[in-house]
Amino acid sequence: MIVDAYRKYAKALDLEERPALETALEELEKRGVVVLRAPTGYGKSLFSVAMGLAAYEELWQRGIAKVIHVIPMSSIVEDLYSRALERLTRKGEDADLKQLENALLEKYPRRWVGYQSWAIDADFKDPLYIWSSLVYTTFDSFVLNLYKITPLRAKRAPYESARSAIIRSLVILDEAHLMADPRGGKSLAVFIATIKSLRKLGVPVLIATATISDTVARLIKNAVDDVKIVASTVKECGKGGDVLVHDYGPKGHVDAYLKAIPLEELKNELKSQSFKKALLIFNTVDRAVRAYRMLRGEYNAVLLHGRLTLGDRSEAVMRAKSAEIVVATQVVEAGVDIDSDLLITDIAPFPNLIQRFGRVARREIKRGTAIINIDKNAYEASKAVYGENETEVTSKLLREYTKADKRLEVEWRNPCPEKNTYALLLEEFDRRAYPDIGRRYDVELSLALQTLNDLPTLSREDARNIMEKYCGFVRDAAAVPLIDPECYNNIKKPDEIRRCILLVSSDFLNNKKEYIITNGTIRVVVEALKRVDKMRDQVSNTLCKDRGVNEVSTEEYELPASMLFNAKGEVDCRKALALDYYVAKHIGTRAVVLGVIINKGYVRGEGLI
Known part of the structure; x- marks a missing residue:
């Protein structure tokens, strides 16, 4: 059984036991598609390392030659790839990616861990997923490989090589809430098409997330027969129809507040707080840069966002490990391993806030403070990036749970849909913000992609025609x-x-x-x-x-x-x-x-x- 191989290699890598993950693997062998709901900080990210090692050592003999870990953003790919190499080689965080890759070659007879992302300065690139037993890849690249185009520099490579690699793999769609935008449009259509196409190919699919909406979960269940949701919970809570595993003990405590902090008052706000590491998240690059310029003279600060060159971003990621203040956009929202005791974030849709709160009191830090900035400019930035509807629904919901001292009466580490828990607020946000998601779902694009997958007579040229018609598959x-x-x-x-x-x-x-x-x-x-x-x-x-x-x-x-x-x-x-x-x-x-x-x-x- 797959789960037995996972237990064996998770133990070899000194990973903590994760009963919900093990249950998800057991369900995966029965039905082919499983959704794993686990809170931020649960330990989903290192799961693929043990599974990849199992594929490298023995699962290839049982039809699973590789594990493809699919992630929505390049910044998360780099973080998970680095953490995987650190775990496998037992090297410290000070080693850069090329040093970690060399250490892997010293330990194993061949290169078996790779990545596909333009934004990583390393050597083990595997754009067609051919060479590696464990591949970290962006969702954009995965979709291009699945639907017969192949990514970037491998444009002229034989697409069937990539598809044959996918067919022999276990696919993990991680941080799925960022791939399946419940506002509708292309990303949700492509996400649903990808799951359906993989099932037709007989590929086992594990969908992992902390904040996937109930609406999207229902769409997945409607799209694919016999999908099961496995939820990691605390004792005596959960949803009917889910497989509940009571293996989660809340880690760390977060005190959250609503405040209006104009950008020019940010420095004073920081001086009024006691912290060892602060994370400041802004919804736009311009706001992040302005804040960074104000703070860099007094603090050991680093800036992270999506419009940095690969070289500058790699240096920033290394510096972020020791920086006193990390100033960032939503690129650090998921997957990135930052443990802070102070978070100041622009208001954003509730699912995004939950992910940002996951960067507070994550490991060694046991208690942290989170401030949601509801200043007019922060509010307008959220509307510009995420939409007016989602921003207003979040604002009203937060105010309903705010006490006189501006403290939010919410349990941010409790995944049970009970009174005053983030899980209950997430359900309420979903109900208010997305009442008509079915009508916004681009069925035409989804069917076009499924047809590309189903008909071997359709080639790269047909796929490119569809991509040009929709101006890409994933991005707007x-x-x-x-x-x-x-x-x-x-x-x-x-x-x-x-x-x-x-x-x-x-x-x-x-x-x-x-x-x-x-x-x-x-x-x-x-x-x-x-x-x-x-x-x-x-x-x-x-x-x-x-x-x-x-x-x-x-x-x-x-x-x-x-x-x-x-x-x-x-x-x-x-x-x-x-x-x-x-x-x-x-x-x-x-x-x-x-x-x-x-x-x-x-x-x-x-x-x-």
Whole structure:
């Protein structure tokens, strides 16, 4: 049984017993799809390490050759990949990823842990999931591999190699609440299609989350027959129909308050608090950068958000371990292993707040304080990012549980849907915020993806046509790679270029097009494939055979901005998705676009503002 292998290798790795996880595995062998509801800090993240080791050592003989751990954000992929290598090699947190990878090779005869994400500066990349028994991957990349396109640099790789790897795996969809946006739209449609497609392929699927809504859980049950929900709870509580495992003892205590803190008063608020490590979470990059600039002179502070280059982000993640204050956006909301005793967060939808509260009193710290900032600007930022409905529902709900001293009368570590627990408030938020989710669910996209999966006659070209029609599968806007020129001009080796790259949405560029356009042109860095004559006599240097070989070189080209933008001056989604093709056609050779060079706006350590 799978669960026996898990117990064996979890014990070998000194992981704590997790009866709910074991029950989920037992149910998984019976029915194929299981939803695991477990509170933040439960220990879901290291589960895949034991399962991956089991696949590497013995489960491959029983049809599970690998474990694919799917995560919604690149920042979480990096954190979990690092923690997995630390656990397997027994190296400390001070080692960087490449040192950890080398330590893994010293301990095991082959490389069996890998990742797929553009935003990791390491060597064990496995974009098609071929080489590794344990792979950490973003949801975007997983969907591209499942639906016959393959991600980024592996665009021309045989997609059936990736699909065959998926078919022989156990798939973990972790932090599923971030993949299945209950507001509807593309992400929820793709999430449901992915589960249905994996079931048709016979792939066991474990969906793990602390805050998946009841509405989404019902959609999963309607989409796939015989789904079971396994819930980790405290004694004598839970939902009818769930498999309840009473194995959770609340860790740490959080005192939460509602306060209006204008950004200019943030420093005074921090001075009034006693803390060892503070985490400040803002809903927008601009607010996070402004706060960081105010604090960095007096505190050991670090800034983390989604518009940092790979190199700057890697350095920030390392610094965050010892920083006194971590200033961040929602990139630290899930999966990232930060243990703070003070959290100040912009108001956000209730499920997001629960995830943010999971970064307080997480391990060694036993008691912490969380302040939800309801200042006007924080409120407006939440509406801009998450929507007015979700923000207002959350605001009303929080005020209903706020006492005269502004303290929230909520048990933030109790997963039982009982009076004054976060679980009950989560249900109430779900009921008020998403009464009509079924009507917002994009059934057409979901069916198109399932058809791609079901019909072997449909190829990569068919998949790309669907992707261009919907401007991508997962994101609401196309992602465009950019390059920091200061970093690019100082690299010593071609493979260091990736440290200079950041991804931004087309929506951001539509408002900041001057960041990359100069006099109607853009500058791009590409890896170009050229035919080079190599067959020459070593003495006379004369051509001895009419034969050449392909060489890859890194080149910079100035191209018309119309190669990326449309006549309205907006990023054209189809052009962004097929930028390699348009650039290759223009320069006359096969090419992979590494990024568009930024003209202005990027500040080292602060990101693209």
